[in-house]
Amino acid sequence: MAEKTRYSDAELEEFKELILEKLEAANRDYEIFKACMANMDGNDTSDTSPTFKQLDESAATMTKEEAGRLAQRQMKFIQHLQAALIRIENKTYGICRETGKLIPKERLRAVPHATLCIDAKEKGAK
Secondary structure, eight states: OOOOOSOOHHHHHHHHHHHHHHHHHHHHHHHHHHHHHHTTTSOSGGGSOHHHHHHHHHHHHHHHHHHHHHHHHHHHHHHHHHHHHHHHHTTOTTBOTTTOSBOOHHHHHHSTTOOSOHHHHHHHHO
16 A cells, blocks of 8 residues: 555644644734733733832833743744644645655644654754
8 A cells, every 4th residue: 555645635624623723822822922011911010119119120021021032932833833724725734844754643733833754853953
């Protein structure tokens, strides 16, 4: 029997549903990080006593910086998920870009935006 070269339409649909769920959650998280950066929740130093104002300002700055880094990372994750959806539409999803073989379903369920099989990923890490 010939080796399978791509996932079936039904399998691609299953992965699409998984990715859409992850994309929805990722977008929610991204909005939370953006709100933290903008300090839209109103928990800033203006509602604290002057004694603690300086400490709170430095803590708020660190929190905003952290939120900024997390927001950037989350946006990158969202872009990877969106690219995976495009690969599903093109029926190239789940094909390792190094070996041309199918990435195992278990890996795609764990990392749905993966473009490398484990062997190729490990070779690249060396």
